[in-house]
Amino acid sequence: MFTGITLALSKGRIFEETLPLLAATGIVPSENPESSRSLIIATNRADVRLLIVRATDVPTYVQYGAADLGIAGKDVLLEHGGAGLYQPLDLDIAHCRMSVAARADFDYSAVRPGGRIRVATKYVKQAKRHFASKGVHIDLIKLYGSMELAPLVGLADVIVDLVSTGGTLRANNLVEVETIEPISSRLIVNQASLKLKHALLQPLLDSFAHSVAARRAS
Ligand code: PRT
Ligand code: MG
Numbered sequence: 001m002f003t004g005i006t007l008a009l010s011k012g013r014i015f016e017e018t019l020p021l022l023a024a025t026g027i028v029p030s031e032n033p034e035s036s037r038s039l040i041i042a043t044n045r046a047d048v049r050l051l052i053v054r055a056t057d058v059p060t061y062v063q064y065g066a067a068d069l070g071i072a073g074k075d076v077l078l079e080h081g082g083a084g085l086y087q088p089l090d091l092d093i094a095h096c097r098m099s100v101a102a103r104a105d106f107d108y109s110a111v112r113p114g115g116r117i118r119v120a121t122k123y124v125k126q127a128k129r130h131f132a133s134k135g136v137h138i139d140l141i142k143l144y145g146s147m148e149l150a151p152l153v154g155l156a157d158v159i160v161d162l163v164s165t166g167g168t169l170r171a172n173n174l175v176e177v178e179t180i181e182p183i184s185s186r187l188i189v190n191q192a193s194l195k196l197k198h199a200l201l202q203p204l205l206d207s208f209a210h211s212v213a214a215r216r217a218s
Contacts, residue, residue: 004047
């Protein structure tokens with residue numbers, strides 16, 4: 001049985017932006033998950049391995065202790081709820097923002113407290129919280145992707161989605177009408193692992209914190 005440290009993360013932008021942080025800690029993955037089909041990736045350190053999982057599944061693996069550590073977007077953590085997770089560090093990577101977007105011809109300024117709109121999103125909790133705080137009633141339509149399509153075909157008045165460059169919204173003739181909050185990725189730790197594997201984990205956490213601080217200062 002593997003007794004070292006297991007780090008869960010998703011491939012794509014989070015994996016790419018985590019690589020320099022791992023390298024600064026002396027950890028180099030032995031395979032590239034973009035080209036490999038392996039879901040368990042060894043590293044140059046016998047006591048550290050990576051699990052490649054869907055971004056939304058990262059908190060679940062860490063919550064149940066199938067991974068000791070994970071890297072997940074704040075968007076994902078807010079939807080998950082964070083039960084059983086210790087969140088010691090904002091890694092300051094994979095930046096974007098959660099926003100409300102609509103068709104250019106939709107008058108968002110006319111949406112007032114007491115009013116009602118149809119919202120399509122995969123961020124159900126965040127959408128409910130945001131519009132409740134504005135006193136706006138919503139009919140919520142849960143989607144799993146390609147949210148941009150919903151306002152174009154009359155499925156919803158607005159979407160709640162992540163925006164980075166804004167290119168995806170522009171390509172679909174949508175306008176960002178409100179920013180909900182900035183998003184970046186966090187380190188998450190299984191609370192039992194933190195106690196049981198403290199000697200292995202703490203140096204890793206310290207090293208991540210050091211790299212993030214050094215990059216912020218540069
Ligand atoms: O893609 P998949 O369905 O497998 O899962 P995922 O979309 O959850 O994972 P991934 O790897 O795409 O995103 C992982 C994390 O990266 C998210 O949880 C965010 O915290 C963070 N992140 C940062 C982003 C973006 N930037 C981003 N731009 N996640 C998604 N996007 C999408 C956005 O949803 C929209 O479709 O990119 C599009 C907008 O980008 P712009 O640049 O056109 O504005
Ligand atoms: Mg994606």
